[in-house]
Amino acid sequence: MRIAVLGATGRTGRAVASAALAAGYEIVAYARRPEAVVRSDGVHAVAGELDDLGAMTAALAGCDAVIVALGVKATHPNAPVMRTAMRTAISACRAAGVRRIIVLSALGVGETLASTRFPYRLVVRTALIAPFRDHVAGESLLVGSGLEWTTIHPGLLGDGPATAHPLVADGAAGRPAPRWPHTERADVAAVMLRVIDDPATFGRRLLVLSVPQAS
Template identity: 40%
Template sequence: MKLTIVAATGGIGRLLLGQALAAGHEVTAVARRPEAVTPSPGQVVAADLASDDPEVLIPAVAGADAVLSALGGHSRQDTDVAAHGTETILAAMRATGVRRIVVVSAAPLGTIASPARPRPPRHDPGDSFAMRHVMGPTIKAVLRGHYADLARMEDSLRASGQEWTIVRPPRLTNGPLTASYRTAHGRNLPRGTSVSRADVAHYMLHAVEDPASVGETIGIAR
């Protein structure tokens, strides 16, 4: 396949790039710092999706079978990177006729309010008592701006008319690729407290070719 990987130097993005190349895919990488992209794909496009216009992405997206995005803020002050960047990606996809997109979000997003979902469910059916009443509220308070950004990103995808998949991992680790993770449609995983970035990348590549994941949010965990 011909894939476009956005945020290709990030924790998940660089693993996506390596796994996609190892699987024999033709890859175009998008990154703010193209000199940091490794391993080297067929093409690298420099773009800062916090500010750039869709035209910058058109050469990267044109002709792709799918776009995989690992966009997200690097700090608590980055509260619009995922939403703005995904709007930019979607505009470039519409301009080039590309339909398929797989993105990374986060496990708590099912219960986070957004402009399009002002009254989300209070609890995710896969969350434990501790996650619902102790850890969850604390995490949401600390990462309020980050989650609001991801919630707006998810709104844009649902309204886009594209063939999207949203992957919602819990706490990310630097553990190895195991390919033995669990997934669930539309909810989190019971006792699913963590997952490696390598396994998230592995699932994203799988999801690209899985029609059952189109238009779905997918929980993933060990």
């Protein structure tokens, strides 16, 4: 399987690429700075901006799926990263004939806010309000796009080892998450790859937490 990864130079994107390579997948790393992509057999770095439809379409040619693992820099919290990326990615997927797209989101974005509790919910409504609004704007474009999409909603991200059985739940169900929800990037990567061929996850928002069950 050939997978395009947007955001492959970030910590979550690198975790996704590493897990995908370990699973025997071929990776197309689409990045503004291809020199920052971790080089390895099976990884093809492609230069391009998030708003460059031609470059992204060319990068997606021959891919079976796209994983979007982008994040907003703390120094630019108001940057329209997801609005820009999703508009281009959706058009590029259509042009390249790619139907499957999995997008990194966050717990508290959109309807998953119902699963949050104090004090994390306070942080979502204050410090994270700008990037979360950008996520909502970008992810809303997936609905009605005709693509087989899934959004992944982790808690606060960490770089620890993978959890044996991370909690994966329907984000629309309003299942209470821990007060300070935590998710390892390794778990995000594992779940993204696990659901890549699962039609039951198409059009779904999935909570991913590094706990055996919410508490």
